[in-house]
Amino acid sequence: MLRFAFALLFATGVARAACPPLLDHQFKTLQGQPFDLCQAAGKPVLVVNTASKCGFAPQFDALEKLYAKYKDKGLLVVGFPSNDFKQELDTNKEIGDFCRLTYMVQFPMMEKSAVRGDDVNPFYRDLIKASGTTPKWNFYKYLIAPDGKTVTAYTPMTKPDDKEIVGKIEGWLR
Secondary structure, eight states: OHHHHHHHHHHHHHHHHTSOGGGOOEEEBTTSOEEEGGGGTTSOEEEEEEOTTSTTTTHHHHHHHHHHHHGGGTOEEEEEEOOTTSOSOSSHHHHHHHHHHHHOOOSOBBOOOBSSSTTBOHHHHHHHHHHSOOOOSTTOEEEEOTTSSOEEEEOTTSOTTOHHHHHHHHHHHO
16 A cells, blocks of 8 residues: 555656646636646647636637547647636636536636736746736637647637637647
């Protein structure tokens, strides 16, 4: 039993060591379940700050379609609801219900947090530093390369199924 515990601790330590610093963050989902971004090490990740009452909310459809099409090949789409632009619902339950019932969202959605300003969550602080740009509105997208270092930022005007985003994802998944 002691060997098993040691092996498990060692394996966890090795896995954490292989996790790029940018992805070395843990969150809770809208349902309160733990979520470790290290699980995406070596995979492309599309990160989006979302808001249920935003005019760009229909992008949830394209995000879900992209996730459904490529998740089995390794793509991770992650939503970070935020009220930084005063367009998000009050509670995580309301956000989860809206996303699930209105857009059938299945990709992971984290608990509501700040994506800019003094209270920015640590992952977004790292994304801003890596990309050199701060979200200027809801549905700002960050595409993280499988190396966990290269980050490309896209404005809300760039749709999730834009040929540049899809082309990069497909190139990384080959």
